Amino acid sequence: MTNEGRLPADHPPIAAAKTAVLLVNLGTPDAPEAGAVRRYLREFLSDERIVDLPRALWLPVLHGVILNVRPAATAKNYAKIWRGESNESPLRYYTRVQAEALAARLHGVDVRWAMRYGNPSVAAELNAMKEAGCERILVIPLYPQYSATTTASVTDAVFDAVKKMRWQPAIRTAPAFHDDPLYIEALAAVTRRHLAAQSFTPERIVISFHGLPQRYFDLGDPYHCHCAKTARLLREKMGWTEEFAPMAFQSKFGREKWLEPATDATIEKLAGEGVRKLAVIMPGFVADCIETLEEIDIAGRESFMEAGGEAFTAIPCLNDAPETITLLEMLARRETAGWL
Numbered sequence: 603m604t605n606e607g608r609l610p611a612d613h614p615p616i617a618a619a620k621t622a623v624l625l626v627n628l629g630t631p632d633a634p635e636a637g638a639v640r641r642y643l644r645e646f647l648s649d650e651r652i653v654d655l656p657r658a659l660w661l662p663v664l665h666g667v668i669l670n671v672r673p674a675a676t677a678k679n680y681a682k683i684w685r686g687e688s689n690e691s692p693l694r695y696y697t698r699v700q701a702e703a704l705a706a707r708l709h710g711v712d713v714r715w716a717m718r719y720g721n722p723s724v725a726a727e728l729n730a731m732k733e734a735g736c737e738r739i740l741v742i743p744l745y746p747q748y749s750a751t752t753t754a755s756v757t758d759a760v761f762d763a764v765k766k767m768r769w770q771p772a773i774r775t776a777p778a779f780h781d782d783p784l785y786i787e788a789l790a791a792v793t794r795r796h797l798a799a800q801s802f803t804p805e806r807i808v809i810s811f812h813g814l815p816q817r818y819f820d821l822g823d824p825y826h827c828h829c830a831k832t833a834r835l836l837r838e839k840m841g842w843t844e845e846f847a848p849m850a851f852q853s854k855f856g857r858e859k860w861l862e863p864a865t866d867a868t869i870e871k872l873a874g875e876g877v878r879k880l881a882v883i884m885p886g887f888v889a890d891c892i893e894t895l896e897e898i899d900i901a902g903r904e905s906f907m908e909a910g911g912e913a914f915t916a917i918p919c920l921n922d923a924p925e926t927i928t929l930l931e932m933l934a935r936r937e938t939a940g941w942l
Contacts, residue, residue: 620737621739621938621942622736622739623708623712624714625700625704625713626718626741626742626744626760627717627888628717628718629718630691630719630891634680634681634684635677638677641720647668652751682895692889697715697744700889703927703930707927712731724756724759724763728764729767738771738774738941740775740776741760742775742933745888746780746828748780748828749814749823750818750823751818751823753778756775760775774937779929780829781831782932784929788923793917804915806848807883807917809847809848810849810850810883810898811886812887814851816860816861829851829886832885850864850867850868851864851865852884865902870905873906873910878911879914881915882898882917884917887919888919888926889920890918891919895916898916902916
């Protein structure tokens with residue numbers, strides 16, 4: 603569609619002004635191979651929002667040790683969960699499906715998706731939107747709980763791309779939705795369906811969020827508070843006690859102190875206390891990924907069973923559940939108020 607009917611006769615054709623929504627998730631390598639993982643980790647771990655150590659100290663460690671050692675092992679873990687039918691990671695698959703489902707509900711809106719690290723990049727999608735005539739763009743970081751390491755990093759990437767444009771679109775960024783009733787209801791609905799399909803009833807359910815260095819929290823990052831509120835609201839919705847559903851943090855990296863308790867230690871502790879049937883839910887991820895499928899459903903399961911457990915299940919992330927698309931539609935319509 604163009605503006606040809608409303609332009610002077612000698613004016614070059616331009617695309618009609620449109621409103622757009624860009625969903626952004628963390629990122630993924632292009633393939634479960636060491637080279638692809640190395641490129642992904644280089645971009646990810648070079649972000650000062652992720653690792654805020656002095657560059658003179660961090661970059662030699664990153665390029666001299668981590669990028670030479672870690673990619674091969676990480677690639678093997680990606681291979682365990684890679685979706686062969688579409689040749690993409692679960693995170694890429696579900697983010698794409700979420701965008702496609704949202705587009706079907708937002709008629710006349712250009713809905714796209716991007717990865718903060720990897721492909722398709724935030725800059726590439728924003729440039730494509732601009733070329734398509736999108737003058738108003740809502741960016742939805744797919745992180746329910748705000749952190750400078752996630753939400754703020756997406757905003758950095760958005761404005762790094764936009765500041766290179768001579769004619770900039772209007773940009774809005776959606777806020778965290780850690781306590782939104784539709785988000786809590788989506789978590790509850792996915793949980794109820796999954797547990798109803800199991801052959802056992804969990805004796806405990808660990809509410810596991812991605813970890814964060816304690817230092818970031820001490821500097822004022824609200825992530826821990828957002829996680830705690832999500833956990834409390836989910837417990838209230840499901841009728842769980844804090845003892846039945848403790849909160850924990852996974853994916854620790856490096857030597858400094860991280861938020862506690864750690865998920866892996868919590869799983870082993872519960873097994874040691876006699877818990878034999880365990881479930882883990884990961885509300886901080888809106889799409890299943892290596893942290894949920896490999897770290898929890900594979901490694902966490904093995905750890906629990908080796909410690910004496912008898913039954914284990916990882917509750918799926920929101921993925922493409924109908925409640926998830928309803929949540930995204932609500933966020934998009936609310937944050938584009940006055941545009942649509």
